[in-house]
Amino acid sequence: MDKSDYLNNVLTNNGYKSTIQRNLVYEILAENKDKHLSTEEVYDLIKDKNPNMGIATIYRTLQLFEEIGLVYKHNFDDGCSRYEIMAEDSNEIHQHHHLLCKICGDIIEVKEDLMNSLEEIIEKQYNFEILNHVVKFTGICSQCRNKENENGYRKET
Missing domain, CATH: 1.10.10.10 (Winged helix-like DNA-binding domain superfamily/Winged helix DNA-binding domain)
Incomplete structure (x- = not known):
């Protein structure tokens, strides 16, 4: 189709x-x-x-x-x-996860769903059925880190 x-x-x-x-x-x-x-x-x-x-x-x-x-x-x-x-x-x-660069704003998808085992633990411990979750990791991407290392400084976020 x-x-x-x-x-x-x-x-x-x-x-x-x-x-x-x-x-x-x-x-x-x-x-x-x-x-x-x-x-x-x-x-x-x-x-x-x-x-x-x-x-x-x-x-x-x-x-x-x-x-x-x-x-x-x-x-x-x-x-x-x-x-x-x-x-x-x-x-x-069910969503995948994202890495957000605080310097350039780049959004990188994490293809693996690493939260499945954590969800199972939470569901058992709290007797709670999880339907979805949203995870965002913020940090600095490799390109921005390389630029910082080349320039010898870190831009404040």
Whole structure:
């Protein structure tokens, strides 16, 4: 099933129509699936393809996509929401982890879910069913650390 068929199926199954604007937003997210795009970044990428599409439409589309499970909205404490497209074959919303560089703002995905064993311990100890978790590690990426070592100083964060 190609991306537009998948999008159309999800929209239809949730009572929404497929539109050119929704298809375009989904296309941009799919093309940038390894990035965490803000609404403004999606808008900047769409402007070349459809200069008449307004940012309000993109805000509404991303909100809809989040509600129906097409995207996950992240808050990386940088003042804006960022969106990540969900895998088409994913039936759960269990998230991977992120490393956030306090100097350059780079966001690095940790592909392994290292929290599974900790979740099992917490569930048993507190008799609590964990549905999801969000883990953000903040620090300094290797490129920024290398620059600091070359320049002989550390930029204050």
